[in-house]
Amino acid sequence: MTEPDVHTLTGPYVLDALPDDERVRFEAHLAECAFCTTEVAELRAAAVKLATQVSDSPPPALKANVMAAIEHVRQLPPVVEGGSASPAVPRRFGRRSVLTLAAAAAAVALSGGVAVDQYRDRQAAERANRQVAAVLAQPDARTVHGAVQGGGQATVVTSAQADKSVVVLRGLPKLPDDRTWQLWMIDQGKTAHSVGLAAGDLTQVVNGSTAGMTAFGLTVEPAGGSPTPTLPAAALIALT
DSSP: OOHHHHGGGHHHHHTTOSOHHHHHHHHHHHTTOHHHHHHHHHHHHHHHHHHHTOOSOOOTTHHHHHHHHHTTOOOOOOOBSTTOSSBSSOOOOOHHHHHHHHHHHHHHHHTTSSOOTTOOSHHHHHHHHHHHHHHHTSTTOEEEEEEOTTSOEEEEEEETTTTEEEEEEESOOOOOTTEEEEEEEEETTOOEEEEEEESSOEEEEEETOOTTEEEEEEEEEETTOOSSOOSSOSEEEEOO
């Protein structure tokens, strides 16, 4: 991967579509590139907004058409000056980048990815979207994933600058009526702090959940929750 090429990876990085080796190299580049840092923040906010706008049933062929078209759309390369690989000045991402991200976000939403479709009231959805986007747009936002025992996945986006986290739970097994999912943030002393309950899939902003926290946990508890987690946990994801 050449230096000019690395600037084109902002879109795949935001959508967690990079292989591990490319993600590591891109994050090292991100720490030194103000242009890519700005674009990543903008694309994260755009991806959340696009994903939450899918409310109507799409035509049956839409997903296939989007997935076929996205392979032929590339991001515009960064502006260079005097042949230098670094951009002369920060710029907003181009129309082609927006179209690429829109297609990808639509595909994600259609397949049940990170779309916040559980907010059925439009005003509530918009408020939730703004809260999520504010965390994802932070320059230090970092995403980690983990499998849930029995099926499903947990994703946690943390920002020390905002001192907030976004928790996304997808594909969770259905629990009996007398059981609930409970979310925990675990500090350096291995003390678990409850940060909410979930009946199933959700996207939730957790306030004040970053400083000193080293892991996210998900457990099955009696309805109403428990003061301490019931072990073994269904998911335990390191945040650092």
